[in-house]
C-alpha cells in the first residue's frame with residue numbers, strides 16, 4: 492500500500508470502483524500537537540502501558556523501549572496520565 | 587515477533603490500525619478499533635455506516651486500517667454484513683470474520699431494525715458498537731444511547747436529556763443471541779478476550795463498547811482511559827456478558843462502587859446537574875447494578891452512601 496498522498500490529476504485516473512489504495516501515513520498529525528510528551532528512560536520500567544493506550548499508535552516498541560513517533564503524536568497526553576511511573580513529562584511546543 | 591524475557595505485552599503486538607488517522611486527541615473510538623483488530627486479525631472484513639469512523643479512516647483513496655473496509659449507509663451496518671457473509675460463504679471463505687462496526691446512533695437508533703433482523707436469522711457476523719453516547723460525527727446530537735442528564739446540542743442545558751439510556755444489550759439478549767457482551771477501552775485485555783470469543787462463535791454476536799469522546803463529553807483528552815475505567819468502577823457502565831440470552835457473567839465485579847459523581851464531574855456535559863439530580867443518577871446506577879448481579883446469580887448487593 493502506497494505511503495504517500497495519492498492525488499488523481501484527471502478524472503479518468505480514478506478507479507471506477509472506489510477503493511483505498513494508500514494509507515493515511517502521509518498525514519503527519521504531529522502538527523496538531525501543542526504539548527509534547529517526553530519519556531524519561533532512567534525511570535521507565537518498560538511496562539508498555541503507554542504503548543497500550545496510545546490512540547494514535549505512535550508509541551513504537553524499539554529494542555524493548557517505548558519510543559514516541561513525533562511525526563504522528565497528537566499530544567493528547569493519555570500516555571502521561573496512564574504511565575504508572577509518572578516518567579512521561581509534558582512540555583509546551585514552541586512554534 | 588520474538589521478544590526478550592524482560593518485556594511481556596498484555597495485548598497482541600500486531601497493529602492493524604495505522605497512525606495518521608483523523609480522530610480527535612484522546613479518541614476512544616480509535617482505541618476500540620485498534621483493540622478489536624488486534625483480536626480479529628488480518629482475515630477480517632469491516633463494514634462501517636456513517637459515523638465518526640467513516641471520517642477517522644481517512645478520505646478516498648486512503649485508509650487507516652489494514653483490512654478491507656466497506657463504507658455503507660447509516661442504517662445498514664448489519665444487513666451489509668449479512669450480505670458480505672453470504673457472498674463469502676458462497677466463495678467458501680467461512681473463515682473470514684465479517685464485522686459490522688457502528689456508532690451508538692447507527693446501532694441503537696437507525697440501525698436497530700437491520701441488527702434485529704440479522705440476529706433473528708442468526709447470521710454469522712460480529713456486530714461491534716462503539717458507544718460514545720451521542721451522534722458525534724454530526725456535532726453531538728442526542729441518541730437513544732445518550733444517558734439521562736447529558737447535555738447535547740439537541741438536549742441543551744435547560745432541556746437536558748430526561749430519558750434514560752436504552753438497554754440494548756438486554757434487547758439483544760431477548761433475541762437469544764448466542765453471545766453478547768459489554769466492554770470498555772479502559773480494559774483492553776477483557777475487550778480483546780471478548781472479541782476472540784465472538785470470533786469463535788458461529789452465529790450473531792454483539793459487542794457494546796464504552797468509548798470516551800473528549801469533544802462530545804466536554805472532557806479532557808488525557809482523561810479518556812481514566813473515564814472509561816471510572817465508568818466501570820462506579821457501576822455506571824458494567825462490564826459483563828450473556829450467553830444464549832440467559833447465562834449472565836459479570837466480568838468485573840465491583841464490590842465497593844465509587845460514587846458516580848466522580849465520573850460525572852469530569853465531564854462538561856453533566857456540569858449543569860444539581861446535587862439532587864446527581865443523587866438520582868446514583869440511585870439508578872446502583873439499582874441496575876444490583877439487578878445485574880442478581881441475574882448473574884451473585885449473592886451480593888452493593889451500596890453507595892449518598893452524602894447529604
Ligand SMILES: Cc1ncc(C[n+]2csc(CCOP(=O)(O)OP(=O)(O)O)c2C)c(N)n1
Nearest residue numbers: 636637638660689690691692720721722723
Ligand atoms: C440516513 C442518514 N441520516 C443522517 C445521516 C447523517 N449522519 C452521519 S453520521 C451521523 C451520526 C452518527 O452517530 P453515531 O452512530 O453515534 O456515530 P458517531 O458519529 O457518534 O461515531 C449522522 C446523523 C446520514 N449519513 N444518513
Ligand code: SF4
Nearest residue numbers: 545564565567568570
Ligand atoms: S500524547 Fe497521546 S498521541 Fe502522543 S504518544 Fe502520548 S498517547 Fe500517543
Ligand code: SF4
Nearest residue numbers: 535536538539541574
Ligand atoms: S508507561 Fe511509563 S514506565 Fe511504562 S513503558 Fe511507558 S514510559 Fe515506561
Ligand code: SF4
Nearest residue numbers: 609610613638722799
Ligand atoms: S468526535 Fe469523539 S468519537 Fe468522534 S473522532 Fe472525535 S473523539 Fe473520536
Ligand SMILES: [Mg+2]
Nearest residue numbers: 689690720722
Ligand atoms: Mg455516537
